[in-house]
Amino acid sequence: MVRSPQDRSEAAGAGEILPPGAMNGAESLLHTLVASGVEVCFANPGTSEMSFVNALDRVDGMRAVLCLFEGVATGAADGYARMAGKPAATLLHLGPGLANGLANLHNARKVPISVVNIIGNHASTHQRFDAPLTSDVAAFAHTVSHWVASSAGPRTVAADAARAVQAARTAPGQIASLILAADAAWLPAERPSPALPVIGPAPVSDLAIAQSARALRAGKPVAFLLRGEALRGRGLQAAGRIAAATGARLVCDTFTPRIERGAGRVPVERLPYRPGPAIAFLQGTATLILVGTQAPVGFFAYPDQPSELTPPGCEPLVLAHPHEDATAALEALADALGAKAPPSLSPFRLPDMPADGALTDEAVMRLVGRYLPDNAIVSDESITAGFPHYPLLETAAPHDCLQLAGGAIGDGMPVATGAAVACPDRKVVSLQADGSAMYTLQALWTQARERLDVTTVIYANRAYKVLLDELRFVGADRAGSNAFPMLDLHDPVLDWVKLAEGMGVEAVRVDDTRGLDAALKSAMGQRGPRLIEALV
Amino acid sequence: MVRSPQDRSEAAGAGEILPPGAMNGAESLLHTLVASGVEVCFANPGTSEMSFVNALDRVDGMRAVLCLFEGVATGAADGYARMAGKPAATLLHLGPGLANGLANLHNARKVPISVVNIIGNHASTHQRFDAPLTSDVAAFAHTVSHWVASSAGPRTVAADAARAVQAARTAPGQIASLILAADAAWLPAERPSPALPVIGPAPVSDLAIAQSARALRAGKPVAFLLRGEALRGRGLQAAGRIAAATGARLVCDTFTPRIERGAGRVPVERLPYRPGPAIAFLQGTATLILVGTQAPVGFFAYPDQPSELTPPGCEPLVLAHPHEDATAALEALADALGAKAPPSLSPFRLPDMPADGALTDEAVMRLVGRYLPDNAIVSDESITAGFPHYPLLETAAPHDCLQLAGGAIGDGMPVATGAAVACPDRKVVSLQADGSAMYTLQALWTQARERLDVTTVIYANRAYKVLLDELRFVGADRAGSNAFPMLDLHDPVLDWVKLAEGMGVEAVRVDDTRGLDAALKSAMGQRGPRLIEALV
Incomplete structure (x- = not known):
């Protein structure tokens, strides 16, 4: 039997010792998400997600933000995570609802960034029927997700949710998709799960730092290609010190998920978009040190143009893979080089006023x-x-x-x-x-x-x-x-x-x-x- | 080398004997689609589809309709095919462009109806790089498609396109997705392919007709659940004659892809949406004869409610599976029953004028x-x-x-x-x-x-x-x-x-x-x- 909300409404605090079945799967899930640091949910729910929506009235700590199309929800989760440094959840309605959010999950995957998708599905007993909205939800999810799970029932929802958040927060950020059958949400569930440890960035090996230091000391032209943490805060400061000390160029991908720019910040050059100009831009570089990104490739291929944009004679060298600690690596490299002088920073100078007239x-x-x-x-x-x-x-x-x-x-x-x-x-x-x-x-x-x-x-x-x-x-x-x-x-x-x-x-x-x-x-x-x- | 458009522009008629390489893959594809009866393309192209767009200027017979979001393109292809009785093409941009169209392809799959998706992909030489738009396009396509192929190169594009249209037009209609690498579109290609035979509906066995006739002659309450061809034209007329002769009820699914209604048409009852009312609606039916559809199931599952909506004592019996010829089956059944009298038809009677005042x-x-x-x-x-x-x-x-x-x-x-x-x-x-x-x-x-x-x-x-x-x-x-x-x-x-x-x-x-x-x-x-x- 499903308990009425009145039966369980008062008892649903996450920290209390609850009688078994005191909350349903949706409530257990919500408590777990909140306990794991997920405080915002960009939602476009449907019928199969009504238990989740109902649980919003009985579990504190989750801000639900309604989006009128799922691509807004998934893109907003991406933007939230880029700025908050932790994931939001999305709430999506079965395979087609997830489908509408896939394009922006593709983008989030390429950032990469943490997103926790909660995707409703038909009740487990209903999935074998060819109802109109029946689809292979996991197949949709796998197209963009690093981690996919389907809760087997209400008893595992909380554990699955904690694992989903852990997967999403694994450096450098992953797309985690938890498929929640409607009955797993409405049936009596286990206690919420506490947060699992966040799997942060891995340390960069001393060898990688020594290799980069050697390249910088060799006296040949070096450029850094930076992405992720390396483009802000301490990471960018360290990169700036290295550039000031060695003359290395600082470059970012043509499209970069997040970069600190403007007056008082370390200036970073942007790789050109077209293959020809990009190769010309890097021409003469002996070593391209990669920090949180890959060696550059064309956005698209064109007849008779190369896909790889590293010019001949330019050797890529990985300082930090995307899952590694770029900030610590850049600071260690700066230290190894004795690069203590402050970086040169962008001045504050407003763009000139454009001439009066039609807009350009x-x-x-x-x-x-x-x-x-x-x-x-x-x-x-x-x-x-x-x-x-x-x-x-x-x-x-x-x-x-x-x-x-x-x-x-x-x-x-x-x-x-x-x-x-x-x-x-x-x-x-x-x-x-x-x-x-x-x-x-x-x-x-x-x-x-x-x-x-x-x-x-x-x-x-x-x-x-x-x-x-x-x-x-x-x-x-x-x-x-x-x-x-x-x-x-x-x-x-x-x-x-x-x-x-x-x-x-x-x-x-x-x-x-x-x-x-x-x-x-x-x-x-x-x-x-x-x-x-x-x-x- | 890619030939300039001037070199090949005049020679590109589908019926001529062309020198090898006289057209590129995109032109060969377009000629093949047109020859196969595909005359409309709902398009939202991107860079990887520019050869296709360019070919529109050199191949006659394709009407390209621009859509500003891919879900519009795929839904429009569905609506077009429901009314035209043949498929339109869609033109979609890589995995994410397809992703935006998946929800309405899910709907089209459930009609089911014919759609030919042309999905651009990176050039074959470019796919191994992790460019921003690189994704597993086939994985996206498989979520909703009956048939998926990736053209191995320009030499197979025309043959693949002809097969895609044949797959789409296989009764009762399928989703066919052809993934077209940018270089397969821009490189010199083979001649266009002629249309392949349309795989129409299969005949219904005499046994199936005899079983339904026996059920109708048994004197117990019978209802037909109709979908597809059975809901219009000769199929619906035959169903109406059977109903007039036997007292059988004519029912359609709660949501039906296409039905002829209104004055002068055979009236068909609509199955209720909620499980309880749907079961009550069919209560007392001894045999539910299925024509182009399945035994009814709930749109969603609910706590303590059944998924299957066929009431106890009601036996489903398949007259025609969705891929079978429902029109011929209903006509044969009517003949077997000697149901010659014309069906009763809906009268022409406009709804009463609503009362003045606020809208309801x-x-x-x-x-x-x-x-x-x-x-x-x-x-x-x-x-x-x-x-x-x-x-x-x-x-x-x-x-x-x-x-x-x-x-x-x-x-x-x-x-x-x-x-x-x-x-x-x-x-x-x-x-x-x-x-x-x-x-x-x-x-x-x-x-x-x-x-x-x-x-x-x-x-x-x-x-x-x-x-x-x-x-x-x-x-x-x-x-x-x-x-x-x-x-x-x-x-x-x-x-x-x-x-x-x-x-x-x-x-x-x-x-x-x-x-x-x-x-x-x-x-x-x-x-x-x-x-x-x-x-x-």
Whole structure:
């Protein structure tokens, strides 16, 4: 028998000695998640998740954030974890609900970052029937997950949840997916599980440090390719000291999940996007020291162009694999080199005011740079519009920049959403291309719902501009009458002011520099969600 | 070497004797699809699909329809195939692009219906690198596909495409996914392949017909549970003759992919949604003859309720499996029974005019029924709002009704889009719940882009109303302060007029019967996309 909620509602504190069956699986799961440090759940529940939703009323400590599409939930979990340093949960509805969240889980996997997915499934007794929503949930989960488990029943839910969180928090961060059958959630369960130990980054061997030190002492050109912890805080400081002492270049991947930038921060060069320019950029480098990343490869392959972007004569050398302690490794390397002098830092110098007149991509970034508040978070999915003007923010106010790690567009607005939940005291600036923004525009509703302090700037160029460029690489001089409509978004025009207002976000359209100047001034001077459609 | 488009552009007719390498893989693929009867492609391409897009300019016969989210593309392919009786292609961008389309492919799989997915992948030489968009594309595809293949290179693309279409068109319809590496698309390819034979429905054995005839002659209560071809045209006529001659009940699944309804059509009862009412509905039935479907099971399981909905004493009997020829089987059965008298048909009787005043769910359906044009297509994803009032359309003008087959919400507006592409001369009425409409609202843009004759009616109840009901089934009297926000969409309110206008669709909001009456009159009196937000 299922006990009524009244029977168990008072007894459900995690620390008490409970009678057996005093809580159901969903309650046991929620207590376990909270005890394991998971405090936020980005949710899009359905019928099979109703026990979980019901348990939210009886278990303290979990903030549930409703998302109107699952891709928003998974992208928000990614953004949350990048900024909070610990995972959020998602709550997803069976195979198809998970399916809608897979693209942003792909991105999260490529960060890599910690996410705990709770995926409802039919009751165990119901799974053998071909009901409409029956699917192979585990098969969906395996496409993007490092760790997948299906709770065999309510007795193991708490233990499984603790293991899921441990898997997610294993350095450098993993996607853990726990499939929760509806009856495992509604039946009487065991006590909650305490948190399991977090499996942090592994130490880097002395040999790896000695190898890098030798390369740096050899007097030949060295570049560091940095990702993860190495791009902020003590790790970045240590890298900066090494660069100051040795002349080594500091470089980050073309798209980097999180980097501390702006005035007072150690400047890091960005690897170019196209294979030719990327190889030219690294030309002459004798050793490319890899810290938390791999040797660079092309985003895509092209006819007659190489996939590997390390130029001839450049030797990759791993200082720290992604699961290793990059911060400690860089500090040890700096010590080994006697690199004690402080790094050179980016000065504070606002971008010049753009000329009056029609907006350009560059003018947008200049004005964003001029208004960027101290300690802001920039979620950058501006694709072709923002990419060339990325250097403009290097001397703006110090900020964290979050980029699309896995190439699956539709991640920027959800990441901004999750980052804002993680850091309620910081302004989030979400730089968005209009094409990519359409994939997960439902994020705006959650921003309004939760009163998140996110200002979204839409670069409205009304095209899949990157693809207009790409078409040249497969031999087309230009798009013809059938191809062009696949790349152009002018018919009909997307009205981002109406789309935002339709989801409760205050919005304005601007088409000249004065208009954007005023709109940014207004948005940065207040709290809460805003959208600025910048016609470029 | 890749040949320039100029070299090969003139020579690319499918019927000519071409020199080897006269076309690339993408052109060979496109010619093959067109030759196999695939004339529409719902596309959301990326870089790896640029050769396909480029080929659209050099191969005639393929209509490419741009969708701004992949779930729109896959749902539209489903709707197109339900109405056109043949598959459309989708064009999707690598694993994550496919991922965004999986939920509606799940739905299409449950119809089941023919879909040909063309999924771009990295060039074969590039796949071993961990580029941002690298993923196991086949693993994503297998979750929803009956048939999956990866073209080994340009030489096999045409043959693979012909096999993909054959797999998709194998009765009763399958999901076929062809993974196309970028280099297989851009390199010189073989000639196009001619169409392969369509593997149509299998004949039903004489034994199966004799068994059903015996059950019908036994004098005990018999009900037919019908799906697929049996719910329209000659199949439904034959079922109606059998019912008239024997008193057997004609029933369809709770959610049926396509059914001919309205005045002059054979009336079919709809199986109730909840297990208790469904079992009560079938109580007393001695034999349940299955035509193109399975014995009914619950949409979800609930504590202490059965999954199987066939009541005790009711014996399921298969007349035609889904891959068998239900139309011929029903006609043979009618002949065997000597059921020559014409079936009784639904009369033409418009729903009564609702009372003046605030809109109710029922009033919406009454007015829709009053304005429904002859031969309209109704895409019904109205969930809790429309469900109880489904009988009101039984005596409205004759129409096809398309419902959510796989339970993954977010299919109604894409299905409406595809149906409108398939049937440009028929009005499509898309009945949408506001919660489910948010999953794939980007469909509205494609409706505007293609000037599709779709009128969308949003039941704006501003809640996941079905879940407010479902919560009771897991023991909660009501949603508390944490659970309620997971089910309520009032904060902020979704403004569907702005959302529609933001995507180029003319829209109006109504909150009383007179307003809806005027809005429907206007929408039905013109062609092109419209949206009516009905506050209920």
